Amino acid sequence: MTTLKSWIVASLLLVSVNSASVDETFLSTLRSPRSFYAQASPSRNKTCVALSHNDPLTDDASNILSAIEDCNNGGHVIFADKLTYTIASPLNLTNLNAVDLDIQGTLSFTDNITYWVDNAFDLVYQNATSFFALGGQDVHVYGAGEVHGNGQTWWDAYPGNKKLKRPVLFAVVGLDGGSVSQIKLRNSPFWHNIVMESKNVIYSGLDFFSTSNNGNFEKNTDGWDIYRSDNILIENSTITNGDDCVSFKPNSTNVLVQNLYCNGTHGISVGSLGQYPERVDYVENILVRNITMENSSEGARIKVWPDAYSEKSEALTGGGGRGLVRNVTYDGMRLTNVDYGITITQCYGQDDEEECFKHPSKLNITDVTFRNIRGRTNRVFSPIVGHLVCSSPYTCSGILAEDVDIRTINGSNLVTCRNLDTESLGGLNCTEWSKGYNPA
Numbered sequence: 001m002t003t004l005k006s007w008i009v010a011s012l013l014l015v016s017v018n019s020a021s022v023d024e025t026f027l028s029t030l031r032s033p034r035s036f037y038a039q040a041s042p043s044r045n046k047t048c049v050a051l052s053h054n055d056p057l058t059d060d061a062s063n064i065l066s067a068i069e070d071c072n073n074g075g076h077v078i079f080a081d082k083l084t085y086t087i088a089s090p091l092n093l094t095n096l097n098a099v100d101l102d103i104q105g106t107l108s109f110t111d112n113i114t115y116w117v118d119n120a121f122d123l124v125y126q127n128a129t130s131f132f133a134l135g136g137q138d139v140h141v142y143g144a145g146e147v148h149g150n151g152q153t154w155w156d157a158y159p160g161n162k163k164l165k166r167p168v169l170f171a172v173v174g175l176d177g178g179s180v181s182q183i184k185l186r187n188s189p190f191w192h193n194i195v196m197e198s199k200n201v202i203y204s205g206l207d208f209f210s211t212s213n214n215g216n217f218e219k220n221t222d223g224w225d226i227y228r229s230d231n232i233l234i235e236n237s238t239i240t241n242g243d244d245c246v247s248f249k250p251n252s253t254n255v256l257v258q259n260l261y262c263n264g265t266h267g268i269s270v271g272s273l274g275q276y277p278e279r280v281d282y283v284e285n286i287l288v289r290n291i292t293m294e295n296s297s298e299g300a301r302i303k304v305w306p307d308a309y310s311e312k313s314e315a316l317t318g319g320g321g322r323g324l325v326r327n328v329t330y331d332g333m334r335l336t337n338v339d340y341g342i343t344i345t346q347c348y349g350q351d352d353e354e355e356c357f358k359h360p361s362k363l364n365i366t367d368v369t370f371r372n373i374r375g376r377t378n379r380v381f382s383p384i385v386g387h388l389v390c391s392s393p394y395t396c397s398g399i400l401a402e403d404v405d406i407r408t409i410n411g412s413n414l415v416t417c418r419n420l421d422t423e424s425l426g427g428l429n430c431t432e433w434s435k436g437y438n439p440a
């Protein structure tokens with residue numbers, strides 16, 4: 001879109017000219033080109049431009065809802081370039097159908113903690129909440145704009161209230177078919193994305209950056225959490241945050257993750273699983289390939305709770321859940337400055353391994369491959385570079401390593417291997433010596 005056009009639109013929006021009264025031929029010239037994955041769905045035949053007060057104190061939620069309502073079922077909604085849409089109330093967008101959301105400007109969520117604690121959507125799982133929930137079918141989000149979570153206020157509040165329920169920045173709930181691409185996510189209060197109870201969803205070409213500007217850590221800012229979802233693709237993205245780059249939570253199945261640059265993260269993690277005794281958690285058919293992992297606590301990780309209750313922290317307690325991790329492959333990971341390069345723990349939440357071994361996990365791990373993983377770890381667990389600890393000889397099977405060469409900055413390559421068949425570990429330099437799983 002030309003600068004001149006975007007200024008014309010900005011002016012129209014600021015005097016609150018409803019896009020319905022503007023010629024469709026003109027409006028359609030304001031659209032961003034459809035993203036690669038959006039092109040697979042039918043073209044949209046109506047354009048709606050969301051109005052904005054362009055003012056950090058005035059809520060634009062109702063403008064956004066009315067533009068989306070106008071263009072649902074076959075339209076293209078524009079969030080105009082150069083404008084900030086302030087969102088100060090929750091948006092229930094779970095009934096979308098065949099719509100493109102073209103984010104050219106900035107969507108900014110207010111940081112009124114008092115308000116959001118009472119009004120954010122409750123996602124129930126792990127006390128997560130969200131500013132909005134996007135679902136339905138055939139929904140494509142793109143446009144080179146930004147979604148800003150004003151997370152600093154939330155990160156600053158967390159140390160004083162560890163039970164504070166913080167919102168996920170971008171929540172996809174009950175979506176069948178759609179994509180999110182090209183946009184930037186900034187300063188997420190909690191996880192950047194959750195995709196839950198969804199299928200056939202693609203994330204591509206995204207850029208996340210959430211780092212604190214003071215001593216309060218950007219806590220729990222996972223890149224993606226996948227929960228009760230099937231057939232998900234995550235690719236071609238850059239993530240700088242302070243927690244998992246991608247996390248496969250209970251019932252993540254058929255997921256491909258490829259071509260990511262993860263910086264400052266906690267690795268690409270299956271789990272934690274088995275946290276709740278009454279639940280059965282499956283994570284199956286996961287392929288993670290071509291990942292660059294820098295300044296991270298972990299590279300490739302699987303974390304499962306043993307069969308005994310423990311309290312890892314005030315807000316994270318559990319153990320005893322059942323289920324299965326099956327067919328997980330990490331193929332191609334370059335590591336720089338990570339604490340552990342590869343990790344399996346079936347003792348999550350229980351820091352005493354001997355105590356853990358008395359309560360073997362009810363959640364088996366089978367057919368896991370670590371292939372073509374190389375690079376350098378830092379001093380944190382030196383001389384150990386990896387941690388593979390199952391809770392009994394019977395709860396892990398088919399754990400393979402091929403072409404794995406991870407070394408500390410001093411060149412050592414020891415890997416803790418307990419309760420698993422070292423024959424299939426492709427010459428990893430196994431030791432019984434354990435420095436424990438990484439609490440980070």
Ligand SMILES: *[C@@H]1O[C@H](CO)[C@@H](O)[C@H](O)[C@H]1NC(C)=O
Nearest residue numbers: 042044045046073074075098
């Ligand atoms: C616009 O698209 C919708 C959904 O794809 C379709 O139902 C409708 O008939 C189309 N309208 C026109 C005027 O083409």
Ligand SMILES: *[C@@H]1O[C@H](CO)[C@@H](O)[C@H](O)[C@H]1NC(C)=O
Nearest residue numbers: 091092093094095121122133
């Ligand atoms: C969102 O709206 C749908 C109806 O479109 C409703 O069924 C659902 O309960 C609402 N979700 C929340 C969290 O309010």
Ligand SMILES: *[C@@H]1O[C@H](CO)[C@@H](O)[C@H](O)[C@H]1NC(C)=O
Nearest residue numbers: 110111112113114115116118
């Ligand atoms: C924050 O939200 C609370 C509760 O809704 C409200 O009373 C208060 O005025 C809001 N504060 C600001 C600065 O908007």
Ligand SMILES: *[C@@H]1O[C@H](CO)[C@@H](O)[C@H](O)[C@H]1NC(C)=O
Nearest residue numbers: 125126127163314315316317
């Ligand atoms: C959720 O919050 C409640 C109350 O603050 C707390 O008891 C519980 O442990 C939390 N659950 C998780 C999974 O963090």
Ligand SMILES: *[C@@H]1O[C@H](CO)[C@@H](O)[C@H](O)[C@H]1NC(C)=O
Nearest residue numbers: 036037204205235236258259
């Ligand atoms: C994703 O990245 C790969 C490798 O760089 C590239 O071949 C592919 O075209 C990209 N996909 C999209 C949709 O841009």
Ligand SMILES: *[C@@H]1O[C@H](CO)[C@@H](O)[C@H](O)[C@H]1NC(C)=O
Nearest residue numbers: 236258259260261290291292
């Ligand atoms: C691997 O990912 C990088 C981005 O981190 C990309 O540039 C490269 O093309 C990818 N390689 C393949 C073989 O897709």
Ligand SMILES: *[C@@H]1O[C@H](CO)[C@@H](O)[C@H](O)[C@H]1NC(C)=O
Nearest residue numbers: 211238239240241263264295
């Ligand atoms: C990596 O993260 C650090 C902050 O932890 C940041 O300063 C740096 O710019 C990031 N690097 C890239 C390439 O994004």
Ligand SMILES: *[C@@H]1O[C@H](CO)[C@@H](O)[C@H](O)[C@H]1NC(C)=O
Nearest residue numbers: 227228250251279280281282
């Ligand atoms: C996972 O899927 C299984 C089988 O469909 C189901 O029994 C179980 O309750 C699900 N678990 C969760 C946490 O949703």
Ligand SMILES: *[C@@H]1O[C@H](CO)[C@@H](O)[C@H](O)[C@H]1NC(C)=O
Nearest residue numbers: 254255256284285286287327
């Ligand atoms: C293992 O997972 C991969 C990736 O999702 C899939 O292509 C393959 O068919 C799965 N294999 C089995 C035996 O389920």
Ligand SMILES: *[C@@H]1O[C@H](CO)[C@@H](O)[C@H](O)[C@H]1NC(C)=O
Nearest residue numbers: 263264293294295296336337
């Ligand atoms: C992250 O890693 C890059 C490359 O190894 C390095 O240049 C940079 O200083 C690191 N940043 C931090 C914050 O450690």
Ligand SMILES: *[C@@H]1O[C@H](CO)[C@@H](O)[C@H](O)[C@H]1NC(C)=O
Nearest residue numbers: 322323324362363364394395
């Ligand atoms: C886990 O493995 C044990 C021992 O091999 C077996 O008895 C049990 O049935 C397995 N459980 C699942 C859920 O596969």
Ligand SMILES: *[C@@H]1O[C@H](CO)[C@@H](O)[C@H](O)[C@H]1NC(C)=O
Nearest residue numbers: 383412413414427428429430
């Ligand atoms: C295994 O680690 C020990 C202790 O660091 C070292 O002496 C030995 O050379 C290593 N073996 C291999 C095969 O790398």
